[in-house]
Amino acid sequence: MDKLVIAGKAYSSRLLVGTGKYKDFDETRTAVDASGAEIITVAIRRTNLGQNPEEPSLLDVLPPSQYTLLPNTAGCYTVEDAVRTLRLARELLDGHTLVKLEVLGDPKTLYPNIVETLKAAEILIKEGFQVMVYTSDDPIAARQLEEIGCIAIMPLASLIGSGMGILNPWNLQIIIENAKVPVIVDAGVGTASDAAIAMELGCDGVLMNTAIAAAQNPVLMASAMKKAVEAGREAYLAGRMPKKLYSASPSSPVEGVIGNMSGK
Amino acid sequence: MIQLIVNGQPRLVPSPDSGTDSRTTNEARLNIRQLLEHMGLQGKRIAVERNGEIVPRSQFDQPMLASGDKLEIVVAVGGG
Numbered sequence: 574m575d576k577l578v579i580a581g582k583a584y585s586s587r588l589l590v591g592t593g594k595y596k597d598f599d600e601t602r603t604a605v606d607a608s609g610a611e612i613i614t615v616a617i618r619r620t621n622l623g624q625n626p627e628e629p630s631l632l633d634v635l636p637p638s639q640y641t642l643l644p645n646t647a648g649c650y651t652v653e654d655a656v657r658t659l660r661l662a663r664e665l666l667d668g669h670t671l672v673k674l675e676v677l678g679d680p681k682t683l684y685p686n687i688v689e690t691l692k693a694a695e696i697l698i699k700e701g702f703q704v705m706v707y708t709s710d711d712p713i714a715a716r717q718l719e720e721i722g723c724i725a726i727m728p729l730a731s732l733i734g735s736g737m738g739i740l741n742p743w744n745l746q747i748i749i750e751n752a753k754v755p756v757i758v759d760a761g762v763g764t765a766s767d768a769a770i771a772m773e774l775g776c777d778g779v780l781m782n783t784a785i786a787a788a789q790n791p792v793l794m795a796s797a798m799k800k801a802v803e804a805g806r807e808a809y810l811a812g813r814m815p816k817k818l819y820s821a822s823p824s825s826p827v828e829g830v831i832g833n834m835s836g837k
Numbered sequence: 838m839i840q841l842i843v844n845g846q847p848r849l850v851p852s853p854d855s856g857t858d859s860r861t862t863n864e865a866r867l868n869i870r871q872l873l874e875h876m877g878l879q880g881k882r883i884a885v886e887r888n889g890e891i892v893p894r895s896q897f898d899q900p901m902l903a904s905g906d907k908l909e910i911v912v913a914v915g916g917g
Contacts, residue, residue, distance in 0.1 A: 591915070591916060591917025592915040592916060592917070593914075593915040593916040593917045594915070594917070595915060601915060614916060614917055615913040615914065615915065615916055616913070616914050616915065616916025616917075617884075617911050617912075617913060617914075618911060618912065618914045618916075619844040619845070619909065619910065619911055619912075620844065620876075620878060620881075620883060620910045620911065620912050630881065630882060630912060630913070631912075631913050631914055631915055632882050632913050642913070644913065645916055645917070647916050647917065657886065657889070657909075658911075660886075660891050661884045661886055661891065661909070661911050662884070662913075664884040664885075664891050664893065664894070665882065665883065665884035665911065665912070665913060666913075733917075780917075781917075782916075782917025783917065786917075
């Protein structure tokens with residue numbers, strides 16, 4: 574079987590999904606299930622001091638026994654905030670060490686700050702975390718993050734929440750070609766074809782949130798993304814035909830066309 | 838009363854021994870479990886940081902909280 578292996582565990586689904594921006598927990602759960610994702614990201618936030626104690630929490634709806642949770646550092650702009658957030662996540666999830674690190678550089682674009690990301694990754698890896706890292710599509714940054722021990726490299730396709738699709742397939746290809754750890758496109762996917770293209774490029778997986786949650790029908794889009802990732806992966810494994818400007822070799826036989834007086 | 842900073846907000850929490858004669862000793866100290874109960878967070882899946890350090894759940898019964906302590910109490914929420 575063609576499995577995605579992350580931190581020694583094999584997954585059937587190559588689609589990873591976020592759990593933010595849904596209308597309610599019911600929609601979150603239904604969309605996650607329609608996506609077939611086994612790895613789901615969660616954010617770590619201060620308890621809402623005014624919240625109703627009877628309200629269910631996200632982990633009641635998406636229990637860690639059923640999904641691999643990937644706590645993230647969304648919203649962190651410094652090494653310190655990112656590291657503290659993931660230490661809290663590890664405590665919250667009973668020693669769980671698989672995390673998604675992102676250290677952002679700018680609130681407008683949410684572009685990653687690679688210098689700070691490298692520093693935070695180094696600290697976390699020393700502390701025993703298994704770091705899946707959000708990064709730009711810079712092949713050198715990707716290489717450095719892999720060298721210091723990140724277990725998956727997650728370059729953006731385009732900016733977080735932009736839905737702009739894959740803007741630099743060539744850089745992604747270089748990253749994929751060089752990496753010995755899984756490469757997962759994270760951020761920028763807008764619709765199913767974007768996910769399929771990422772997989773056809775040879776990515777090991779795709780991580781998305783807004784593309785599903787902000788669709789008119791999130792559950793239907795989750796299902797579309799599941800198929801797109803599967804289709805893209807199969808196309809990659811199948812090996813596409815070479816592109817040519819035109820072909821002198823039609824798919825139907827050249828001989829035996831009716832009305833041909835030469836008898837051929 | 839104990840004055841804490843919880844999730845960035847000042848918060849007065851009754852000290853556990855208020856009423857008894859603890860004035861001559863050090864200020865009575867609160868443990869994390871009592872604080873969580875006071876906040877209605879008992880039984881919730883949360884994690885706690887005190888003055889920048891994680892407090893493991895195994896230490897929730899230790900009377901460690903004193904006035905001026907800064908606490909962060911977090912949960913998992915939806916995110917991408």
